[in-house]
Amino acid sequence: MLHVLLSFSSNFVCCYKAADLLEELPQTDYLQVGEAIWLALNVVSNGHSSTNSQTIGVTKIAKSVIAPLAQHNVSVFMLSTYQTDFIMVRESDLPAVICTLSEEFSIFKEENGESIPVDSGCVTNGFVKPKNVTSPTVHPVLSPKNQFCVMSLDPDTLPTIATTLMDVMFYSASLKPRPVEQDLDYIRFFSFSLIDGYISIVVDTQTQKRFPSNLLLTSASSELWRMVRIGGQPLGFDECGIVAQISEPLANADISAYYISTFNFDHALVPEEDIDNVITMLQRRQNGDR
Template sequence: LDVGLGALGEQGMTDAIGLHGAPGASCPSFYLSFAELPPSEFMQVADSTWLVLSVVSNGRAPSGCQATGVTKIARSVIAPLAEHHVSVLMLSTYQTDFILVRERDLPVVIHTLAGEFDIYKEEGGECVPVTCDDVSNGFLKPKPGDPTLHPVQSPQTRFCVLTVAPDTLPAIATMLIDVLFYSHRFPSDLLLTSSTGELWRMVRIGGQPLGFDECGIVAQIAEPLAAADISAYYISTFNFDHALVPEEGIAEVIQLLQQRQESSR
């Protein structure tokens, strides 16, 4: 079975940091490649370096599984890391899903996923295999106890998932930033979307800022959706997590998540 978990980043596997607004601010979180950031009263930098992992192909997904997004890696990646108390941040995109883990948790991640995946790191543009022997012994046995179950809610807003053709991104990067932060119209003929034109609804997870330390938040959403074969795109931020699910399945999603909360009381 040809599977792989690729670690991104030119500096070994260390290439990302998490940013969030100052306490009380309504600013979103950002994930940036770390170079040098000037001090600012409006910005706090997480004290940990995070490694960006991407799943090239999935080892445990059923052959008939049609789900996309975080759902397809819920059983093979998200759940095992939650069981070993590894905090993860998710960033789903149209092409793939990125999982951010703390650099200090890398030995646990390697030991946890090595039985299911071939793991590589990127060095000088080349993928180099990583084994358990290449990292210090940081394996942690699962601890008893369930994670905190956070409230969920779904606004009435409808979303359409779009992507930019990779070969056009370098030419429109500056224009894209302008569009995101200013009121210019997006250039035509550059966005791709599903041929079915399906719409998505958002499920917001959390009643207060979630932070970066708690484990199992992604798993408590992804696992029941995976069991029901429901696609979901997932985005983690400092304040809340957000899952995009197909609009026609929003009622079933809310019911599944509420049942999970009630059964854990």
């Protein structure tokens, strides 16, 4: 049986709770902060998280978790990692999330390292989706030509690459974003996450060459990934169904995906050999074709 684990452990949620993190940061007008506090949901099987993001993957939970939340007007912030996938929901939406998912899943919250069953008393957000209404892809998609790698790292070796990490994140050339409306052949994208001791890194193949290859762990297939960026302008956090609009068709086509929501845009990484089919499929949906 699958379970939804509401991961309230301090090691993870403190990274996403603005009220906690901002206390440690200096006040500045340059830092943009979303208004809501978000909580992490992690789909696990038999009480254990997946050990590889490709085992479950965002497309594998698209129909059972992501789509129902979109249908009940719940916004989500998606974060894939090398080990597993996390779905962020607003703290204020948590009762509606539990109500929506409790019919299909057993739901637990984590307290003091233990998983405790959650009362599934149904509290909706009052949203009723009109019948017979489909959710086409409404945002433009862009696919840069550069290739990406999804990797992990032993935390004990992190100091070895600390200088390279800092250089890539803060000092590399071309830090300023290009105009969104441009058709980009190359997009600068670097993702580093440290969650409960587990490290995930997403870099393009050129940046990967700057790191010691003997320290980086990749999936068994060592496949290369191509990106689909969703959004012609910053998406914001109030719109529902963005993740579902991408993940559902990929799930129907049995195409794996590594999904990262960011402050401005969403990004889906798909195996390189599938990129042409993915772009064609999403463009057809955007045009109303099936």
